[in-house]
Amino acid sequence: MIYHLLVPLAGQFTALNVFRYITFRSAAAFMTALVLSILLGPRVIRWLTSVKCGQYIHEDVKTHQCKAGTPTMGGLLIAFSVMAAVLLWGDLTNEFVWLTLFVFAGFGVVGFVDDYLKVVKKKNKGLSARAKIFGQLLVAGVAAVLLVTHPDYSTNLAVPFFKSVSPDLGLWYIAFAMLVMIGASNGVNITDGLDGLAIGPMIVAGGMFALFVYVAGHAQIAKYLQVMSVAGVGEVTVFCGALMGAGLGFLWFNAYPAQVFMGDVGSLSLGGVLGFLAVLCKQELLLVLVGGLFVAETVSVIIQVGYFKMSGGKRIFKMAPLHHHFELMGVPESKIIIRSWILSILLAFLALSTLKLR
Numbered sequence: 001m002i003y004h005l006l007v008p009l010a011g012q013f014t015a016l017n018v019f020r021y022i023t024f025r026s027a028a029a030f031m032t033a034l035v036l037s038i039l040l041g042p043r044v045i046r047w048l049t050s051v052k053c054g055q056y057i058h059e060d061v062k063t064h065q066c067k068a069g070t071p072t073m074g075g076l077l078i079a080f081s082v083m084a085a086v087l088l089w090g091d092l093t094n095e096f097v098w099l100t101l102f103v104f105a106g107f108g109v110v111g112f113v114d115d116y117l118k119v120v121k122k123k124n125k126g127l128s129a130r131a132k133i134f135g136q137l138l139v140a141g142v143a144a145v146l147l148v149t150h151p152d153y154s155t156n157l158a159v160p161f162f163k164s165v166s167p168d169l170g171l172w173y174i175a176f177a178m179l180v181m182i183g184a185s186n187g188v189n190i191t192d193g194l195d196g197l198a199i200g201p202m203i204v205a206g207g208m209f210a211l212f213v214y215v216a217g218h219a220q221i222a223k224y225l226q227v228m229s230v231a232g233v234g235e236v237t238v239f240c241g242a243l244m245g246a247g248l249g250f251l252w253f254n255a256y257p258a259q260v261f262m263g264d265v266g267s268l269s270l271g272g273v274l275g276f277l278a279v280l281c282k283q284e285l286l287l288v289l290v291g292g293l294f295v296a297e298t299v300s301v302i303i304q305v306g307y308f309k310m311s312g313g314k315r316i317f318k319m320a321p322l323h324h325h326f327e328l329m330g331v332p333e334s335k336i337i338i339r340s341w342i343l344s345i346l347l348a349f350l351a352l353s354t355l356k357l358r
Contacts (some may be wrong), residue, residue, distance in 0.1 A: 022217075022234055025089040026210065026241035033242040033243045036247025038075055042157040043262050045253065047065040051120070070258060073115045075266020078246045079108050085242035094235040095150065099143055101239070106139030107185055111264035119263075126264070136182045138270070144177040144277060152231040153263045160289070163226045180284050182277035186324030187294035188271030190301055190321050195258035196251055197323060197337050199294045201344035203272050208290050208348045210240030215355070216281040220314060221306040226356050228282040236280060243273070251295045256334050286354060292347040293340055297321040 020022040046072035090097045110132060118126040127135070147153055148171075155173035159165040172263055192198035215221050217234020252265075253259045262270075262353065271294070280285035288295055304320035318328040326336050 001269060007287040011105075017190075022237050026214075026237045028236045028238055028241075029089040030091045030241040030245035032088060033081040033245030034249045035245075037081040037086060037246050038252050040080070041077060041249065041253045041260075044074065045071050048260065059260060061341070061356040070261060072119055072212060072261040072263040073107065073112070073265050074250060074254065074260035075111065075264075075269060078250050078262065079105070080264055081246035082239070082242045086239050087247065089242075090238040091235045094232055096230075096233050096236050096280060097239060099146060100236050100273060103143045103181065103276040104239075104269050106143070107136065107181075108265050108269030110139065111189075111266065114268075115263040115265050120294060122347050133182075133356070136185060136268070137178065140178040140181040140271065141174070143181070144174045144279075146194065147177065147279065148174055152233075153281070154228060154230075156228065156282075157284065158228050158286075159352075160286050162231035166228070176284070180279055181285065182289065183276030184278070184291060184294065185271035187291065187298045188274065189267040191262060191294050191297040191323070192262060192267040193321060193338055194323050194327075194333055195256035196254050196271070197340055198255055198267060198294075198297040199251050200341040201245050201265035201291070202274065203244050203251070204291050204344045204348050205246060205339070206240050206243040208245070208351060209274070209281065209283070210237050211352070212241060212281045212283050212286075213237050214279060216283075223241050227355065230280070230282060231282055236277070240261065241259075242271075245357070286351050287329055289351040289354075290349055293313065293344050297323065300325070 002028075013146070029151070060329075061209060082104065086097065086101060086216075094097075110127070113135070114126040114132060126132075148155055154168075155170055156166040156168050157173070157176070159167075188198050188202065191201070214234050214237045215225060215227060216230045219231070221231050222229035247270075250262065254262065274291060275287065278284050298321075300317060300322040301320045304315060304317050307314065307316050317325040319325055323336055327333065
């Protein structure tokens with residue numbers, strides 16, 4: 001029996017039996033989150049402006065000084081729209097749904113505290129790096145332990161393109177899952193530097209993982225495609241639908257030139273839950289491909305910092321992350337954004353092909 005806020009109507013009206021289907025409720029969650037975010041967006045932006053939640057722009061990023069003061073913490077709009085849609089359309093007895101909401105909210109709280117200290121308390125550095133990592137480790141650790149101890153979940157690791165290769169990591173899987181979540185969280189956070197740059201690929205990734213989650217939760221389809229099946233995880237497709245809808249609604253206001261930024265409350269929560277979705281549907285390694293843009297941005301920072309220290313002050317890129325390098329090369333911001341979206345779509349379709357290329 002499925003329990004969500006609208007299920008009583010399915011029992012009273014035969015025509016509403018569609019409420020029982022994951023596909024229908026995922027589409028409904030998408031539309032609900034989209035409409036909510038677009039309708040509430042202007043009010044949220046006005047409220048953020050009134051409480052002086054303006055974005056601080058680092059002095060080194062000279063091309064963005066005109067954006068200083070733009071309302072940030074718009075991730076609160078995404079969070080509300082997603083949670084409202086999931087609570088309305090999701091199966092509230094499904095443990096995987098609540099685990100996903102926990103990760104989404106948990107990473108969001110870490111980001112909210114960081115944003116609050118920066119934009120409200122005017123502490124430019126926000127949370128210390130140690131405190132931020134501790135918060136992420138705590139949320140990711142609790143989620144990983146609860147997931148691994150679930151009777152329907154396996155600690156085997158799926159390897160893309162190789163159907164017979166699936167090593168069992170045992171308890172080491174907990175550390176691996178934590179690494180995936182924290183890495184994805186910080187990857188999206190690093191990428192969120194241009195108008196719509198992070199949310200566009202997130203919408204694409206949300207769509208891809210909606211498909212992967214649905215397949216993993218459907219025993220027959222999973223068997224046909226020879227991927228790992230996780231009983232009950234298909235219900236999280238509703239969350240993915242809500243995530244896509246809320247992201248698209250936020251993009252309405254975040255598109256160049258942005259009226260609002262998502263802030264760390266948005267980027268950390270979106271990245272963290274993206275990593276969790278990859279872990280949940282047993283496509284952990286495929287996240288590197290689906291989230292290729294986030295990986296490239298993160299790697300550019302690692303390379304820049306490492307080379308700077310080893311060479312005694314020299315740089316490979318004009319500035320890191322990668323999108324700032326292209327800006328300083330003279331590429332218009334709008335072109336960087338659109339090309340990044342195109343690249344994300346291409347990578348997503350390449351990841352999709354792995355379902356048959358095995």
